[in-house]
Amino acid sequence: MQEISTNVVIQFPSEFVLITKLEFEELKQHELTGTYWSMKDLERRTNKKHDWIKEHILYPERHRKVLDIEYGGFAFYPKSKGQTWSFHASRMAEFLDKNFQAIFLES
Incomplete structure (x- = not known):
């Protein structure tokens, strides 16, 4: 069997960077760090309306x-008119991932 070897040079535009898959995963994991979601953000992330989210996720x-932050959690439940829902994005995303089956099977 014959073997041929060669060197190839690939040029990337200066606005691109080449990183390892591990670095990419770490960047994705930290994209929500320090971010808070509103109810609208949660609706977009779950593709569900706020009534469904409240009934199946927030109020059970x-x-x-x-x-609930009152129990040491990461979601602010409004207590009076004018207050809005607020969710610690990375922790809420983790909760949704870990509880996907429970949320939808118990719906």
């Missing part, structure tokens, strides 16, 4: 005990 007691 089993989830509220984990989510």
Whole structure:
């Protein structure tokens, strides 16, 4: 069997960078760091309307005990008119990922 070897030079435009898959995953993981979601953000992320989100995710007691900041969670539940929902984005995303089956099977 014969073997041929060659060197190839590939040029990337200066606005591109080449990183490892591990670095890419770490960047993706940190993209939500320091970010808060509103109810509208949560609607976009879940592709569900706020009524469904409240009924199936936010108000069931089993989830509220984990989510509500009053219980040490990462979601602010409005207490009076004019206040808005607020969610710690990275922790909420993690909660949604970990509880996907429970949320949809119990719907």
